[in-house]
Amino acid sequence: MCHQSAVKPSKALEGVHGVHLVSHSPFILEEQKLHGDFHPSTCENLSIGTSNRLTVQRVWEQRPACLRPIRCCVNGDRTPAERMANVLTSLPFIALGIQAPRRNLNCKLYANSLIGVGIASSMYHASRGNLRKYLRWADYTMIATATVCLSRALRNENPKLLMAASAALLPIQPLMVSALHTGMMEVSFAKRAVQDPDLRMAHNVHKVSSLLGGALFIADDMFPETPYLHAGWHLAAAIGVSTCNKLLA
Template identity: 40%
Template sequence: MSIHRVWQQRPAFFRPIQCSLHGDEHLIQTVANVVTSLPFIALGMQAPSAYWNGMMEAAFAKRALKDPDLRMVHNVHKMASLLGGVLFIADDVFPKNSYLHAAWHLAAAVGVGTCNKLLQ
């Protein structure tokens, strides 16, 4: 089997996103692209890092060990997070199945919703 053939048969999640293959054609397009991305850059600077997310997860687990009321909520949070991760990967493996994309959003919403109990 040739290298070219193996390369063409790689899974979708290893393929780069095919946006614009030729880039911006005019200066106005470049300016418009930069201006419309500024809000997302600002939002990204304010987004929580993986470090703080991990710290919150650890605090949730510690409190769940001590507080029996939080134990059930933490179990739901844990399972929703695991299910969301599996569905997220499955969405990449089976891109034509639109229900998987919606399902991982729902699992993520359940996982985030259980964090409210931690704040009480």
């Protein structure tokens, strides 16, 4: 079949009143496809871009817990007596900060951070309502700050990159920063206790208080309905901090 016969309209209905024949060619449709606003490549690019965004979002949502911001707990202090106990057991950290050695700048920063720990903890436990979650974050962050300051006071030669990374992670992962620098402090304390017999008793008390504090911290998280566990953790932590002050004397 030639091209002319394909586009030539049929004459069978010519002359019938009311019928108007219009030529139709498949090439017209093809021309519209080529010159229209629809571009298959654009659709494919949009689809690929959307798929990439969804993949990145899924990866971000599945990131490990160490890269997630802290989820502050707003439970606890269910009774006035428990609230009062938690506030009172926060005050020893202020006293320890006042009594801490201040022989150089790093020691002064650590002493002041201990005072900040006591203030932040007491404010959190005395607070109510929606403000609690922000003060809980401040409480954790202040504890992490104190561990960083203690690590710097004990070892001024800590790598600068480590200290910079710790400072950057303080607002979002205070518990991870606390664990890292507490571990560094424990190693330093153990080495000093081996070299200095006068520190062995303090180190033994520190080990017991640290183990007890860790057990109470875990129990407080596993059994939030049990009262006074958090206050017990405050006291155990305060005893451990008091032994650390002997390292700076």
